[in-house]
Amino acid sequence: MTDERPPSELFQERLKVARDLRKWSQGDLANRAGMPPSSIAHFESGSRKPSFETLRRLANALEVTTDFLLGRVDDPSLAEAGDPLFRDIGKLTGHDRELAKDFLKMLAERTQAKNKEKEG
Template structure:
C-alpha cells in the first residue's frame, strides 16, 4: 500500500516541478521571488516551510497559483485559469509554452491596436 504524500512533500515536489518547468536554477527563482537562494534550497529539501507571504511570492514568480503549490490543483496552467484554452498547456514543452505565450501577447497587442484605431 502506497503512502499518501504529506502537504510538505507535495509542496516540495510542486515547487521543484514548477521551477524545473521554467528551467530556472534555485538562484534564479530566488532572484525572481526576492529571497535568498538558501531559502529555495530549504523549501525543496523540506527543512523549512514558507510563510503565506513567501508562498505568494513564489507562486507569482513561477506564474502558478498557491493552490498548485499546495496540491489543491493538479495542473499549473489550469490553476491560473479555468479557460479551456489552457487545457493542453501541460502537454507542451517549456519552449513551446514560451512560443504560445509570445503568440498570445502578439495577438493581444494587435487587438489593442485595432481598438485604438491603428491597423498596425
C-alpha cells in the first residue's frame, strides 16, 4: 500500500529515518552533505524544502536514493543501488565476488557480536 501523502511531507520523515539508520546526528549529516546543521533541522521539521541539488547531496551523503527520500520506494534496502559499496560489488566477477561477500558477512557478524557485548 502506497502512502498518499505528498513527497514533501514524506521527505521530512524519510530524511530522519535515513539519518537514524546511519546513527548520525543532524550535525553529522550536515557535515557530510556540506551544509549547516540548521538546514537539516529545517528539512526534518518541514519548515523548508530542499532544492534538487540539496536533495542529491543529502542522498549521496546518506548513501540512499532520492527515490527513498521522496517516498517512491518504501524500504531503504531497496535503495542499495545508491550505495557505492553495492555498485562496486556489482563490478566484481566470480571468485572476487565470493571473497567480498564472505568478508562483508564476517564484518557484519563482528559488528553484531560487538553490539551484543555492549548490551550484555
